[in-house]
Amino acid sequence: MKHLTAICTGTPDGYRIRVLAEDHDDDLVDLIFDWDSFRPASAGHRLIEHGYMIRPDARTPDTVNGWREVPSQPGTWSVSVMQTNGDTPETPPLVAERLVEAVSHWTEGRHDQAREVLADLARNGTPALMYGVATGLAVMAKAALAKMQGLDADTASWIILTTDGSRPEDFLPQPHLFAARFITAFANGDTATTLALYGAAFTAPDPELFSHCLEMLLAATGEAVRAATPGADR
Known part of the structure; x- marks a missing residue:
């Protein structure tokens, strides 16, 4: 299974959430929100709405709902995610x-x-x-x-x-x-x-x-x- 990472970064106008894949050059998801502070729970829900969810093993005591601050990048958080079936759920x-x-x-x-x-x-x-x-x-x-x-x-x-x-x-x-x-x-x-x-x-x-x-x-x-x-x- 390919590794997927969600990145939430503070911007002058709010926060930007992207989903990146190790074998993919472009962002799989790119979202902008006018939040005045980082909202880990809301960020997780927005990912779910776009077909991704935070991996269960990412939720450890030293994280916030799975999100971890990126060293040397103030205002930036990351978390490992997995893809769901998105908007087209299918049962094999x-x-x-x-x-x-x-x-x-x-x-x-x-x-x-x-x-x-x-x-x-x-x-x-x-x-x-x-x-x-x-x-x-x-x-x-x-x-x-x-x-x-x-x-x-x-x-x-x-x-x-x-x-x-x-x-x-x-x-x-x-x-x-x-x-x-x-x-x-x-x-x-x-x-x-x-x-x-x-x-x-x-x-x-x-x-x-x-x-x-x-x-x-x-x-x-x-x-x-x-x-x-x-x-x-x-």
Whole structure:
């Protein structure tokens, strides 16, 4: 995998973020922001919106959200990044087949077997491939939800509602909230939000959170497909 580096440099008008590749002469990303100070979290989110994310191993105690000051270059920060699938998320055909298998297991009550398929994909998957896994599940969830509601999946707009009008983030565990938000954002075609959610889960301080989020995404998709299947035991 080629090495990618993001550089954030102070300018007279704000800050400039670039993404550089060791085998590429031109900048892969070149962004200008009118910040009055360096904003490491915002810089990470802007990278996600443009198809890159900070590598998990870059986040060490001596960095700021992975960013490290460049020696002898005041006002300049750098961080190692990886490419996601950008604005065109794709799920490889073999992975898609495994996801169908996992969701089928779930809908038929074989939850452990469904989780094992997901775990097998995670063991052999790159971060970009696992983003494809997440979007592949969201594709099935969106289709099932549209079928349940009798809606056109390509034109409907989706929001998260609760029965009592409360905010989901006030009571839902993080994996449940991730699944609800990811499916909703994907259904609305909001790639920037799906990437931001994925990046936040992938780089969370809790090493177990990412796998729990994907398992809940699988469970939510499986339940949606089961509910949309005529004659299913509900």
